[in-house]
Amino acid sequence: MNYLEAVPAVRRIDTDRDDLFAIDVVGHVTAADAENLFGLLEAAYALHPKIDVLVRLIDHDGVDWVDVSDETLEQGTALAVEHVGRCAAVGEPNWVPSAQGLLPVSSPVELRHFEAKDEASAWEWLGARPLAPR
DSSP states (O other), X not given: OOGGGGSOSEEXXXXXXXXXXXXXXXXXXXXXXXXXXXHHHHHHHHHOSSXXXXXXXXXXXXBOGGGSOHHHHHHHHHHHHHHEEEEEEESSSOOHHHHHHHSOTTOOOEEEEEOGGGHHHHHHHHTOOBOOOO
């Protein structure tokens, strides 16, 4: 393993909204990255009963879903239905149809895909903006 393999694929984006969970997903997402993401979401749910989510995909290279436990996926889906209002996906691939297929038909989660060039529209749709790194 070299030092680049240890860089997490999921990185938080600071925003001007406390109840917005925004992340970059860079490159390939390992099972450990996915488990970490679910943990970060659970922490956000503990702070805010309802949140919005923005996922920005950068050079996305897939997810090792087969290595994530079924229990984690089921719990993650149930918690998302309970806590997420809107979710903006920015970049490619467009995973919104797949995510909608995992959610119950009557799910209150509003999912929307934006091309990378339309990222500003995603932030506007969520009523937020990213904060510049300090």
